[in-house]
Amino acid sequence: MGATPVLIIWAAVSVGQMDVIGDVVLAVLVVSFNTRLFYLATIWHLATTVSVLEEAYGFAAMVKSENLIKGKLGLAIALFFILQLAMRLNHMAFKRLVVEGTDMGMANRVMYAIICFLLLSTGILFQYLVIQTVVYFVCKSCHHENIDKFALSDHLEVYMLGDYAPLKAKDVQLFRV
Known part of the structure; x- marks a missing residue:
């Protein structure tokens, strides 16, 4: 996310073509780029929740999500x-403690790797399953839209239970090469 503006600034400074006006223009471009990137990423993350909880997929x-x-x-x-x-801090901790942690023993590095992995998986589940759903419901209530719990329950039942039938031995065909 943040690497592209840094590379642009580094390339401009290394060429030696930066002056005061160029610095200001570049700073405005970097701020504008990051602002729009966060806006689009926020809409994208809410759209993933909308696609699960409603009958809208893709561009719809x-x-x-943009309207919500x-x-x-x-x-x-x-x-x-x-x-x-928080995810970036976890990544930096993993990099410094596990990847570059040459001063500590292997047991400490493995322990830090396990801790960082647990933090990462908990963060992903918390961010994508809990926070986005709460933001979805808060945005829906802000617009005074009706949240039909029974329709939502019926819609999510497909994901939870599904219409899956267990396979039997006669349903499986073995291929021989």
């Missing part, structure tokens, strides 16, 4: 930024 889910997020845009972007910051 993006439009629905209008009332709580600052809250959604702030939550997304904080969660991405």
